[in-house]
Amino acid sequence: MSSETLTSLAMLKVQIDRGGDYLDYLVPFVLQILADRKPDPVTADVICSFIKEDFGLIIPQPAVQIVLRRIARKHLIELKDHLYHIQGEIPNPGIAIERAAAIRHINAVVSGLMEFSKQTGIVLETEDEATNAICGFLSEFNIPCLRAYLRGTALPDLKDKRNSDIVLVGQYVIDLQQKNPERFESFLVMLQGHMLANALLCPNLDQIPKTYKSATFYLDTPLLVRILGVEGEQRKDAVSNLVRLLKQLGAKVDAFSHSMDELIHVLRGAAEHINTPDGRGAIILEARRSGISKSDLLLLAERAEEDIVRDNIDIIETPAYDERFRRFEIGEEAFEKALDDEVTYYNPKARQNDIRSVRCIYVLRGHSRPSSLEKSCATLVTSNSGFARAAFEYGNKIEQSRDVSSVITDFSLANMAWLKAPMGSPSLPRAEVLAFSYAALRPSRELLDKYLNEIDKLERKGRISVRDHQLLRSSTSAQEELMKLTLGDDSALTEETVIETLERISAAIRLEETDKVIAEAQAHKDTKEKLEAEIADKCKIQENLYWRCDNAARQITRFCGILLFILLFTGIVRELFGFIDQHAIIWWPLMLASIFMLGFSLLHYANGTTIRSTQDRLHRIILTFLLDRESKLIGFDIRKATD
Secondary structure, eight states, rough: OOOOHHHHHHHHHHTTOOOOGGGGHHHHHHHHHHHHHHHHHHHHHHHHHHHHHHHHHOOOOOHHHHHHHHHHOOOOOOEEEEEEOOSSSSOOOHHHHHHHHHHHHHHHHHHHHHGGGGGSSOOOOSSSHHHHHHHHHHHHHOSSSTTTOOOHHHOOOTTTHHHHHHHHHHHHHHHHHOHHHHHHHHHHHHHHHHHHHHTOOTGGGGSSSSSTTOEEEEEEEHHHHHHHTTTTTHHHHHHHHHHHHHHHOOEEEEEHHHHHHHHHHHHHHHHTTTTTOOOOOOHHHHHHTTTHHHHHHHHHHTTTTHHHHEEEEEEEOOOOOGGGGGGGGOOHHHHHHHHHHHHOOOOOHHHHHHHHHHHHHHHHTOOOOSSSGGOOOOOOEEHHHHHHHHHHHTTTTSSSSBBBBBBEEEEHHHHHHHHGGGGGGHHHHHHHHHHHHHHTSSSHHHHHHHHHHHHHHHHHHSSOOHHHHHHHEEEEEHHHHHHHHHHTTTGGGOOHHHHHHHHHHHHHHHHHTHHHHHHHHHHHHHHHHHHHHHHHHHHHHHHHHHHHHHHHHHHHHHHHHHHHHHHHHHHHHHHHOSOOOSTTTTHHHHHHHHHHHHHHHHHHHHHOOOOOHHHHHHHHHHHHHHOOOOOOOOTOOOOOOOO
């Protein structure tokens, strides 16, 4: 795949720092095509083809059609006989400068990945291989299982997508975050650009509400586990950022009582197996890595509900299944079959809890059929993409979920929520990519089983000692080195791979014993923590500044609407009863209001302008003004902060 795709994602990120809405991000790309290619006639199909060819992105025709209408309002193209034609000279949007800057960032990331791959079991020899690996990684951050979106990702289809590439790039991302913060920020620019591109996949962008005030989201058990931090700080940060953003956008975030029961059961089960040789799973691996004991997990299970509520998540009693709700319940056999096609359950009880959660969503939706996620009174949020796909496929047959699936993934929701206020949650993409990358470091159950069998055979053959066997079995560093050598591919695991893993962790242990290495590691840790604290402070300043200005902008917009309503109402009364003299002070404001309404009516007739779109545009103008003013007052450029 061409590096143009990654470059275009980086340029998309630049557009958001200039304000505007989703479709404004695409305007410079279309203008550049009009200026360079000069197509005649100008059709959405032709523009989509050129966007894919010149910028490496797949954008649906409905989004491009809306952009063409906006450009037509600026009299740059003209509609004749149902086709657009270029009218006059198209101003060059100057994408070349932004492209040159983006290419420098992308080249550094790509060459860095090629160099990093030399430490792993799969070496990327060419830039094309490295680019394909990065695109494969980014394609995991998509929006599946929502009918409103025509595709899951704006990236072109990848023919040679490999799971090993996703693991490799995940390891590379973590390495950048720890050792090269500047290049890590360049990678984040690509991720944010991809998240912005996802917005362009929805054909009804101009009709999507700006908040989630009518929506309620119920968190699945795995997300509740992550909020408690027992699967690592990275995953906790990702879910916490999502919950905070949803709350700021007016949504309710709840959890079912049976999910809480399952959470407590999972924690207690992990506590029972933490000290056993066969203990595995994300909770146990993280506990061993961070030194959490059995008693710590048991104590966490006891206070789990209290901790969840403290994170502003309400626990809702699971709806009872009496005859009143019988017509809303799902067909368990049909849904179980859909689940079995998508998800492998090692615990049958987990499958029953998933079915129960989906049934609760249908009960809460009742007769309603939400047309958008923003208007859904109940949606389950899960980290299991297979579970979400199964619910989506089953929901195609059920009226209550044909437009909005009963289950969506946490990243899908995070992406869509972030798009409503990117500058209001600048840390969310960072948290999401780190959570995903750290998850990629964890070996699958199949790889772990094969690995344990291999070290058992090596001990029986006498190739490793009892101490080596214990080190390979219990050390979390051994599993990390194993993932570097195999990149999660169990076919790459051999006896020699295990021996090399042992040699690497033994060498690492010897290095760690030297005072010099320890001192350097501590200094590096202090520097990293200081840098992360500075980044977190900047994100917090930006977040607080954005939401304060957003609130003020909404109040001003609301005041203007109320004032206009009063003027118009008074004008109507005057026309009916005629008690306001022409010389009265209020007469001129009434005349201005009448003129405004006449102009607005003409705009509505000519361009389809609505009161809602006008309010949104006024809100954006006021918000941009307030952000610029506040930024100058505190000496902190909120737009530069997101670069």
